Amino acid sequence: MFYYLFNYLDKTIDLPGAGLFSFVTFRSGMAFIIALLFSTIAGKRIIGYLQLKQIGETIRDLGLEGQMKKKGTPTMGGIIIILSILIPCLLVSKLGNIYMILMLGTTVWLGTIGFLDDYIKVFKKDKEGLHGRFKIIGQVGLGLIVGLTLFLSPNVVIRQNQEVLIGENVEAVTYMPENIKSTQTTIPFVKNNNFDYAYLTSFMGDKAQTWGWVIFVLITIFIVTAVSNGANLTDGLDGLATGSSAIIGTTLGILAYVSSHVQYASYLNIMYIPGCEELVVFASAFIGATIGFLWYNAYPAQVFMGDTGSLTIGGIIGVFSIAIHKELLLPILCGIFFVESISVMLQVGYFKYTKKKYGEGKRVFRMSPLHHHFQKSADSGIQSLIKRPNAAIPESKIVTRFWIIGILLAVMAVVTLKIR
Numbered sequence: 001m002f003y004y005l006f007n008y009l010d011k012t013i014d015l016p017g018a019g020l021f022s023f024v025t026f027r028s029g030m031a032f033i034i035a036l037l038f039s040t041i042a043g044k045r046i047i048g049y050l051q052l053k054q055i056g057e058t059i060r061d062l063g064l065e066g067q068m069k070k071k072g073t074p075t076m077g078g079i080i081i082i083l084s085i086l087i088p089c090l091l092v093s094k095l096g097n098i099y100m101i102l103m104l105g106t107t108v109w110l111g112t113i114g115f116l117d118d119y120i121k122v123f124k125k126d127k128e129g130l131h132g133r134f135k136i137i138g139q140v141g142l143g144l145i146v147g148l149t150l151f152l153s154p155n156v157v158i159r160q161n162q163e164v165l166i167g168e169n170v171e172a173v174t175y176m177p178e179n180i181k182s183t184q185t186t187i188p189f190v191k192n193n194n195f196d197y198a199y200l201t202s203f204m205g206d207k208a209q210t211w212g213w214v215i216f217v218l219i220t221i222f223i224v225t226a227v228s229n230g231a232n233l234t235d236g237l238d239g240l241a242t243g244s245s246a247i248i249g250t251t252l253g254i255l256a257y258v259s260s261h262v263q264y265a266s267y268l269n270i271m272y273i274p275g276c277e278e279l280v281v282f283a284s285a286f287i288g289a290t291i292g293f294l295w296y297n298a299y300p301a302q303v304f305m306g307d308t309g310s311l312t313i314g315g316i317i318g319v320f321s322i323a324i325h326k327e328l329l330l331p332i333l334c335g336i337f338f339v340e341s342i343s344v345m346l347q348v349g350y351f352k353y354t355k356k357k358y359g360e361g362k363r364v365f366r367m368s369p370l371h372h373h374f375q376k377s378a379d380s381g382i383q384s385l386i387k388r389p390n391a392a393i394p395e396s397k398i399v400t401r402f403w404i405i406g407i408l409l410a411v412m413a414v415v416t417l418k419i420r
Contacts, residue, residue: 002091003027024260024277027092028253028284034088035285039292043080047296047303050074055122073301076118077293078309082111084289085316089282097278098155099323102146103316104282110228110315113138114307129307139228139315143221146319150220151181151213158182158325159272160194161265173266179274183212185325186270188332188416194271195328223327224318230337231314232307233344233369238299240371240399244336244406245313246290251333251410252317253283256324268417276324286316299396333413336406343370350385374398 003021010018020026050056056072085107093100117130150156157179187195197219198212235241258264260277290313296302305313317334321327331338347368355361363384366376376382377392 001095002030003094021092024257024280028280030092031088031281032284032288034091035084035288036292038087039080039084039289040295042083043077043292043296043303046080047074047077050076050303070301070304073304075122075304075306076115076308077297077303078111078114078118078305078307078312080296080303081289081293081305081309082107082312084292085282085285088285088288093281094278097275098149098153099276100278100282102149102319102323103279106142106146106315106319107312109138109142110312111308114309114311117307117311135311136225139225139311140221142315142319143224144217146224146322147217147220150323151217155275156181157274158184159262159274160184161269161271173269175262175266175272182271183209183216184271185328186417187328188413189419193269193417219327220322223322223330224315226341227318227321227330227334227337228311228314230334230341231317232310234337234340234371235305235310236369237371237395237399238301239294239297240402241310241313242290242294242297242305243399243403245317246287246294247403247406247410248317248333249283249286249290251413252320252324252326253280253287254414255326255329256280256283256320259324259326270417271325273324279320279323283320286313299399329413329416332409332416335409336402340369340371343368343373371398371402 006015006018006021009015010022051074054072055074055076086104089100089104095101113130113135117135120126121129159175159179160182161173161175183197184194185197186193196212197215198209200215201208201211204211231241231245234244256276256279258268259270259273260275260280262272265272293303293305293309297305314337318327318330321330321333343365346364350364351361363382365373365386366380366382366384367373373384373386374389374393375395375398378387378390380392
């Protein structure tokens with residue numbers, strides 16, 4: 001809105017300062033500030049409203065220290081994050097940009113699914129919430145829409161990077177003169193770091209590129225679903241998912257900026273993606289929203305994001321990474337989400353296997369997801385393959401240590417662009 005207004009004023013009456021809105025760095029800063037202020041100032045009022053309406057979290061007693069003190073804490077706080085993202089983006093972004101449209105659509109789509117899930121839990125008193133089948137259908141549907149949009153939109157293009165060699169040394173990185181539609185993505189730790197999904201269908205001959213897009217759409221569906229659920233599983237301790245998401249969002253914003261800037265992209269030897277600079281504005285709003293929400297969600301939490309927030313932030317991260325062709329970095333960048341998801345699958349799989357084989361189920365962790373394992377001491381009476389730690393670790397320390405690991409993983413994800 002403001003972008004178009006000030007752009008008009010700049011061209012018609014040459015209003016001093018109006019040209020600032022043409023700079024993505026200025027609009028990104030504005031998006032961050034607006035999101036941060038809204039989430040902290042308006043967030044307090046929203047939390048008060050949730051308390052007034054007694055929209056509190058239902059807590060199951062899992063024998064965790066301090067767990068029952070959280071009973072009645074307002075939930076559905078993800079509304080704060082969603083509004084804090086949407087409002088600054090609507091105010092300062094280029095709303096006609098295809099990448100911005102995708103991200104706003106993702107936020108509303110998954111926010112709606114998460115809201116329905118929380119609504120059923122809180123108001124219908126159904127602990128199961130929205131049936132898992134409908135969640136998956138919603139996530140798969142979003143992945144399909146995103147994949148097809150990236151395939152069909154003429155505005156989603158790249159310029160392929162190519163190396164200029166002198167002997168065996170890379171003298172410079174140049175770009176093909178024309179924009180192309182491509183299923184290429186960035187793959188870490190490989191010298192020629194572009195991987196084309198069409199390679200997987202090369203046996204199809206002339207139809208390889210078309211079927212490459214089919215593979216791309218299927219991978220998009222998988223990533224959106226996996227990362228969204230991973231964020232949902234991570235949201236089990238005060239501030240854990242929120243802080244981790246802020247770290248991931250910062251990294252994605254950096255990757256979007258360098259991908260949209262031909263000189264920086266050339267230095268890193270990655271593909272140049274015209275138009276994706278608007279994702280920097282969205283990332284800034286996302287970071288401001290999550291940091292502002294963390295003001296109230298940090299231990300001891302005054303509000304929980306619920307599925308309204310966790311499903312949304314996970315989906316945002318997944319779609320964002322696909323849009324900038326960096327989805328293969330997610331196992332590193334979203335290592336916290338990845339390990340949390342794996343811990344649940346290992347726990348369930350091993351328990352079922354041992355129960356079928358020995359008649360008694362055994363555990364890999366004292367409790368899953370992984371963060372709960374560290375809240376259980378050795379004398380809790382729960383036998384598991386992993387014996388450490390002996391003593392239960394305080395919740396705030398677990399969260400802080402996970403944040404530190406998240407920062408290290410974020411740095412590693414960026415560094416992989418130069419380590420080949």
